[in-house]
Amino acid sequence: MGRWESKENMAQRRQRVAQLKAQGLSHSKIAARLGITTGTSERDYKVYKMEAKRC
Secondary structure: OOOOHHHHHHHHHHHHHHHHHOOHHHHHHHHHHHHOOOOOHHHHHHHHHHHHHHH
């Protein structure tokens, strides 16, 4: 989840997030599915959540 990630990775992740949202999962569950747990740095988790809300 860093800024060093390529645009393709971001696009793939957004697509995956959109799929999981379609299944009606909450942000925290989607994060867990993508392997972003609270063990990951808090900042990365927040960045992820912001991205998830944009989908």
